[in-house]
Amino acid sequence: MQSSKKVNKQIFIQKHLPHNFLAEKMVLNCLLISKESIELTLQTLSVEAFYFKNHQEIYQAIIFMYNNKLSIDIVTLITFLQDNGILEKIGGIKVLIELISQVPNLVYFEEYVRLIKDKFLRRKLIKLGYEIINSGYITNISLENILNDFENKLFYLGAEIKTQKIFTSAELLNNVFLELKEKSLNPSLGGLASGFYDLDLLTQGFQKSDLIIIAGRPSMGKTALGLNIALNVIRESKLPVLFFSLEMSKEQIMYRLLSIEANINQSRLKSGKLYHNDWVKLNKIIKIMSKLPFFLDDTADLSIQDIQSKIKTILFEQTQIGLIIIDYLQLMQNSKSKMENRVQELSMITRGLKNLARQFNIPIITLSQLSRSVETRVDKKPILSDLRESGSIEQDADLVLMLYKSKDLLLKQNEIQDYYLTELILAKQRNGPTGSIKLKFDQKKTKFFNFDLQ
Numbered sequence: 001m002q003s004s005k006k007v008n009k010q011i012f013i014q015k016h017l018p019h020n021f022l023a024e025k026m027v028l029n030c031l032l033i034s035k036e037s038i039e040l041t042l043q044t045l046s047v048e049a050f051y052f053k054n055h056q057e058i059y060q061a062i063i064f065m066y067n068n069k070l071s072i073d074i075v076t077l078i079t080f081l082q083d084n085g086i087l088e089k090i091g092g093i094k095v096l097i098e099l100i101s102q103v104p105n106l107v108y109f110e111e112y113v114r115l116i117k118d119k120f121l122r123r124k125l126i127k128l129g130y131e132i133i134n135s136g137y138i139t140n141i142s143l144e145n146i147l148n149d150f151e152n153k154l155f156y157l158g159a160e161i162k163t164q165k166i167f168t169s170a171e172l173l174n175n176v177f178l179e180l181k182e183k184s185l186n187p188s189l190g191g192l193a194s195g196f197y198d199l200d201l202l203t204q205g206f207q208k209s210d211l212i213i214i215a216g217r218p219s220m221g222k223t224a225l226g227l228n229i230a231l232n233v234i235r236e237s238k239l240p241v242l243f244f245s246l247e248m249s250k251e252q253i254m255y256r257l258l259s260i261e262a263n264i265n266q267s268r269l270k271s272g273k274l275y276h277n278d279w280v281k282l283n284k285i286i287k288i289m290s291k292l293p294f295f296l297d298d299t300a301d302l303s304i305q306d307i308q309s310k311i312k313t314i315l316f317e318q319t320q321i322g323l324i325i326i327d328y329l330q331l332m333q334n335s336k337s338k339m340e341n342r343v344q345e346l347s348m349i350t351r352g353l354k355n356l357a358r359q360f361n362i363p364i365i366t367l368s369q370l371s372r373s374v375e376t377r378v379d380k381k382p383i384l385s386d387l388r389e390s391g392s393i394e395q396d397a398d399l400v401l402m403l404y405k406s407k408d409l410l411l412k413q414n415e416i417q418d419y420y421l422t423e424l425i426l427a428k429q430r431n432g433p434t435g436s437i438k439l440k441f442d443q444k445k446t447k448f449f450n451f452d453l454q
Contacts (some may be wrong), residue, residue, distance in 0.1 A: 005120070018122040019051035023115040026104040028055060030112070031062050036110055038066050042111055049120040054090035057100075061086065074100055104423055119155065119442075128153055148305045155308060158359070190321055192239075192363060193230025198437035202426055203399065206233075206323065206363040211354045211396055212330070215368040215387055216403035217375070221422065222367045223248065224446035225403065227256055228327045229365065230294065238449055239322025240293035242314055244307065246331035250298040256446050257294075261285045265444045293318065301333045304352035311360055321362050328367035329393070347392040354396045369401070370392065380404070384427050400428040405441060419449070 027045075030037040033079055042063065050056045061080055065072050070080070078096060081087040090096075104112070191205030206212060216222045223245075230241045241379065245253050259266040262285045274282070295314055299306065302308045307326070312320055326332070334345045350366075357364045370386045382402040387393050394400065402425040419440040426434050439450035 017051070017126060018114045018119040020119050021052065023112045023119075024050050024052060024055045024104065025099055026112045027109070027116060028058055028062070029100055029104045030106060031059075032072060032077065032100065032111050033104075034106060034109075035066075035072075037106070038062065038072070041113060045116060049116055051123070054095055057081075057086055057090045057345055058096075092370060097259070103250045107152075114320070124157060128137065128157070148303070151305050151309060153341075155305070155359070156318070160414065192233050194229050194249070195236065196437070196439060196448070198450070199362065199401075199424060199426075202435055203429065203432060206240070206365070206400070207431075208361045208363060209358045209397040210363045211350070211357050212363060212365045212399040213368050213387070213393060213397045214400065214401045214403065215370050215382065217382075218369050220403040220405050221441055221443075221448070222403060223327050224260075224441070225424075225448055226327055227260060227446070228254070228448045230323065230325055231257070231260065231292075232391075234292050234294060235325050236379060237322050238293075239320060240295060240314065240318050241323045241325065242295045242311065242321055243297070243328045244302060244310075244324070245296065245298045246300055246302055247327060248298070250296050251312065253296055253298070258282065258285065259445050260447045261289060263445060266446060267444065301331070303333050304349060304356065306355060307353075308359075311356070311362075315360070321360070324357075324362055324364045325364045326364065328369065330369050347396075350393050350396040381423070382425065382427075394428065397428060398430040399426070401425065402427050421451070 029036075031041060045059075047056050047060050047063075050059055058081075060075070061077065061084075062072060065076070065080055067446050070076065074096060078087065078093060081090065081096075087093065097435055118372050135141075135150070138146070152437045191203070191207040191210075193200050193205050194203075195447070214222055214225060226243070230243055233239065234241055248256075255266065258264070259269050262269075262278070264274070264281065267272065268278075297310060311321065311324065327402075329346065329349070332346075332349050334348050346349065353364055353366060368387060370382050374380055374382050374386045381404050384394050384400060386402075387400075402424060404423045419442055422439045422441045423436050424439055427437045428434065435449055440449040441447070442449070
């Protein structure tokens with residue numbers, strides 16, 4: 001019985017990994033007759049993408065010659081390989097003669113490249129599978145770390161698969177034209193409506209794959225604004241919203257949502273000092289809110305991989321997510337390792353969040369703290385450099401919004417209700433104008449309103 005298992009294992013090991021010999025020959029042949037082919041291949045295929053060692057050597061030689069602006073054809077390639085002692089290593093001139101014996105059709109060049117990339121990624125997947133099996137026997141590393149590591153590797157492998165197609169300008173322009181035509185027939189915002197019309201006028205809504213930062217000092221209303229936007233997006237788009245609360249518990253968040261929707265003072269709601277009319281409103285609101293596609297996670301110390309995994313879980317159930325909100329950036333952790341340089345660590349986190357937004361084609365809003373330096377200035381309105389431990393936050397973000405609420409700007413509504421005038425500063429917008437808008441903020445109910453002069 002043991003010998004049978006051993007034989008089966010040997011057969012499995014000896015089985016050839018996925019490859020396409022003919023496609024590799026065709027691509028190498030194309031590189032010898034077309035400079036444009038080299039430029040396209042360099043963007044898509046690494047040396048390891050070729051399965052056969054002699055093909056790897058030939059491809060590496062062509063890359064070197066191209067980067068050093070040497071002319072490339074069969075004669076110059078043979079000379080280069082011979083001068084560098086590589087010719088015999090690849091099997092001699094007969095291998096190169098055999099290589100050019102079949103004339104490739106440049107029309108199918110991209111398909112040849114796609115075939116090679118497909119086999120290469122399959123080999124990487126098989127290698128990852130073996131690593132997973134071997135890691136199962138390692139007991140001195142936590143299972144959580146092992147799973148996070150492999151989930152990260154699968155993430156990047158998935159990203160490689162999605163980016164393997166090379167688009168021509170004709171294809172891209174055609175797609176843009178069709179999109180413009182659709183917009184002209186159905187005029188609307190290009191992205192998700194925030195529910196605040198002055199903000200939507202500046203941004204045209206939150207765009208897919210954008211990373212949006214909402215920054216402010218403590219007690220400026222960052223969490224409140226995030227929750228207000230979440231509810232507005234659900235109402236307008238009917239799409240699910242996923243809210244990650246790293247600071248407040250899920251119960252605290254739900255109290256805030258009830259206060260916003262039922263229009264009940266938050267302190268009365270928490271203390272239970274409710275009137276008969278409050279109970280009527282609460283019963284009605286709870287029935288409505290229980291049907292909303294609002295998903296809440298209050299796990300502390302989340303990493304990019306944790307968020308990625310949870311997004312996939314929701315997508316498996318819902319098939320689509322409209323918006324992701326994270327409260328807040330400085331409480332996130334880098335899953336790979338704890339770094340001494342927190343600025344560098346946060347830079348890796350913001351880059352990871354931007355990659356997530358692109359991978360899932362979903363706008364991600366991340367709340368962020370501002371540094372204390374803003375309090376030392378005469379003009380306390382925040383600017384981009386006030387982003388705490390900023391690193392590459394400014395660089396990675398497509399949109400940076402900053403909350404500024406002056407305690408002196410109290411708008412009296414009536415004897416029992418008042419609002420703070422809050423300025424929402426659009427400090428950066430990658431694809432649009434900057435500026436600022438005014439909002440009204442009811443601090444007792446943590447509710448934002450559009451500003452009007454009435």
